[in-house]
Amino acid sequence: MRSIGARHPVRIIGLGNLFRGDDAAGLLAARRLKDLVGDRAEVIEAELAGLDVLDLMAGAPAVFLIDAARSGRPAGTIHRLDASAGPISGDLFPHSTHVLNAVDAIELGRTLGLLPPCVIVYGVEVGDTTAGSALSPAVAGALGQVVERVLRELEGITCTSGS
Secondary structure: OOOEEOOEEEEEEOOOOOOHHHHHHHHHHHHHHOOOOHEEEEEEEOOOOOHHHHHOOOOOOEEEEEEOOOOOOOOOOEEOOOOEHOOOOOOOOOOOOOOOHHHHEEEEEHOOOOOOEEEEEEEEOOOOOOOOOOHHHHHHHHHHHHHHHHHHHHHHEEEEOOO
16 A cells, blocks of 8 residues: 655546536536645546546546446446556446546556556446436435545545555
């Protein structure tokens, strides 16, 4: 286990599309976190994805990535994956409204040796992601939980990784 101390910057990246209902989960979580993290982290709201995720993670020793997930579990279910510990399954993110989903970008970064030392992925299980739909009550309720979990982890980030 490696502990990332408070003197190291942390980057929080929320992914999604505000115009596709529950797909906005990552963006909205990041928006809430912006006002709460102070100088403990840099927060980025990213409506882009794919290979751009690698650019957004570059140079950060620790990254929290928050995105919509779709595994068939009930909407609002929260998934936490430590991408630092090894490859993560694309089963949670098999479809994306992005060109390349977050897991694909992470695994490409791992293959190319570009993955930050600590990458924690939060996926919020979605329901409706059709264009023009509203955020579902289940996902809206989960956002507060994701924000609280990320804030708790900021206090003492630990990731499994070599050295």
